[in-house]
Amino acid sequence: MTKAEKRTLRLTDALRHAGVRITRQRAALLDVLAEADDHPDAPELQRRAEAQVPGISLSTVYRTLTALEEQGVILRHMFGGAPARFEHAETAHHDHMIDIDTGEVVEFCSDRIEQLQADIAAELGYEIVHHRMELYVRKRPS
Amino acid sequence: MTKAEKRTLRLTDALRHAGVRITRQRAALLDVLAEADDHPDAPELQRRAEAQVPGISLSTVYRTLTALEEQGVILRHMFGGAPARFEHAETAHHDHMIDIDTGEVVEFCSDRIEQLQADIAAELGYEIVHHRMELYVRKRPS
DNA sequence: AAGCCAGTTGCGAACGATTTGCAACAAGAG
DNA sequence: CTCTTGTTGCAAATCGTTCGCAACTGGCTT
Numbered sequence: 001m002t003k004a005e006k007r008t009l010r011l012t013d014a015l016r017h018a019g020v021r022i023t024r025q026r027a028a029l030l031d032v033l034a035e036a037d038d039h040p041d042a043p044e045l046q047r048r049a050e051a052q053v054p055g056i057s058l059s060t061v062y063r064t065l066t067a068l069e070e071q072g073v074i075l076r077h078m079f080g081g082a083p084a085r086f087e088h089a090e091t092a093h094h095d096h097m098i099d100i101d102t103g104e105v106v107e108f109c110s111d112r113i114e115q116l117q118a119d120i121a122a123e124l125g126y127e128i129v130h131h132r133m134e135l136y137v138r139k140r141p142s
Numbered sequence: 143m144t145k146a147e148k149r150t151l152r153l154t155d156a157l158r159h160a161g162v163r164i165t166r167q168r169a170a171l172l173d174v175l176a177e178a179d180d181h182p183d184a185p186e187l188q189r190r191a192e193a194q195v196p197g198i199s200l201s202t203v204y205r206t207l208t209a210l211e212e213q214g215v216i217l218r219h220m221f222g223g224a225p226a227r228f229e230h231a232e233t234a235h236h237d238h239m240i241d242i243d244t245g246e247v248v249e250f251c252s253d254r255i256e257q258l259q260a261d262i263a264a265e266l267g268y269e270i271v272h273h274r275m276e277l278y279v280r281k282r283p284s
Numbered sequence: 285a286a287g288c289c290a291g292t293t294g295c296g297a298a299c300g301a302t303t304t305g306c307a308a309c310a311a312g313a314g
Numbered sequence: 315c316t317c318t319t320g321t322t323g324c325a326a327a328t329c330g331t332t333c334g335c336a337a338c339t340g341g342c343t344t
Binding site: 130132134139 | 222226248262270274279281282284
C-alpha cells in the first residue's frame with residue numbers, strides 16, 4: 001500500500017467518523033487530494049477527479065472541499081488574492097514560498113520564526129490562533 | 143500642517159509625477175487615506191470620501207485604489223479571504239496581527255523574523271520579492 | 285434482496301467583490 | 315477660454331464560489 005493510499009484511508013475514515021457519506025465523487029476527490037503533492041485549485045481538482053467520476057460537477061467539488069476543510073482534513077490557501085488552492089492536512093504544519101514567476105509552491109518551516117511570532121503576540125497580550133506566512137519569491141540569478 | 147496633511151501632499155505629488163490627474167474624487171480619497179490610521183475597505187473609504195464628494199461612485203473608489211496601488215503609494219491587504227483593506231504606504235514596512243474576535247488590526251515588525259525569512263529563501267536559491275505574514279490572534283485571558 | 289429516507293448530486297441561478305464599456309464630463313496644457 | 319484626453323457614474327459584465335431545488339443514492343432496516 002502506497003503512502004497516498006494510506007492517506008486516502010485516513011481521510012476516508014475521518015469523514016466516515018464525522019457521519020459524512022462516502023460517495024463516488026467524494027472518494028474520487030479524497031484520492032486526488034491524497035495523491036497530490038502540489039497545491040491544486042478547485043477546477044484542477046475537478047479535472048483530476050473526472051478520471052474516476054466523469055461529469056463530477058464543480059459545485060460538488062466546492063461543497064466537498066468545504067466539508068473536508070471543516071473536518072480539518074484539508075487546508076485552503078489564498079495566495080495573493082488568487083483562486084483558492086488546497087492540500088491535504090496530513091503533513092506537519094508548514095508555511096509557503098510562492099515563485100511569482102512560475103506559481104510553484106515550496107513548503108518550509110522554521111521553529112525559530114514560530115517562536116518569535118509567539119513571543120511577539122504574547123508581548124502584546126495575545127495568543128496566536130493560527131497564522132499565515134507567505135514568501136513571494138523569485139529564483140536568484142546564479 | 144498636520145502629519146496627515148503632509149501625507150496628503152506627498153501622495154498627491156506621487157500621483158502628479160506619475161502623470162495622473164488630480165480630480166476632486168482622487169483628492170478626497172488621498173485625504174481619507176492619509177488620515178486613516180486603521181485599515182478600511184473600499185465601501186468604507188467611499189463612505190468617508192462622501193464628506194468631500196457626495197455621490198462619489200464605488201467604481202471610482204476601486205479604480206483610484208488600483209491606480210494608487212500601482213503607484214506604490216498604498217497597500218492592499220487580503221486578510222483571510224475577506225474584502226480587501228487598504229492603508230497608505232508612508233509608514234515603514236510592517237506585518238499584521240488580526241484579532242479574530244474584533245477584526246482589529248495591530249501592526250508589528252520583527253527584524254529578526256525578516257532576517258530568518260531571507261535566510262530561508264536564500265538557502266533554497268530564491269530571493270524574496272515581498273512577503274506576507276499575518277498572525278490571527280485572540281486576547282489572552284489575563 | 286427490497287425499501288426507505290436523509291444526505292448528496294448536478295444543474296442553473298444567485299452571490300459578493302471587483303472590473304469594465306460607454307457616453308457625459310472636467311482637469312489642466314496651450 | 316478652448317480643446318484634448320483622462321476621468322467619472324452608471325449599469326452591465328466578470329470571476330470565484332455558494333445556493334435552491336428536484337432527482338438520485340448511500341447504506342441502515344427489514
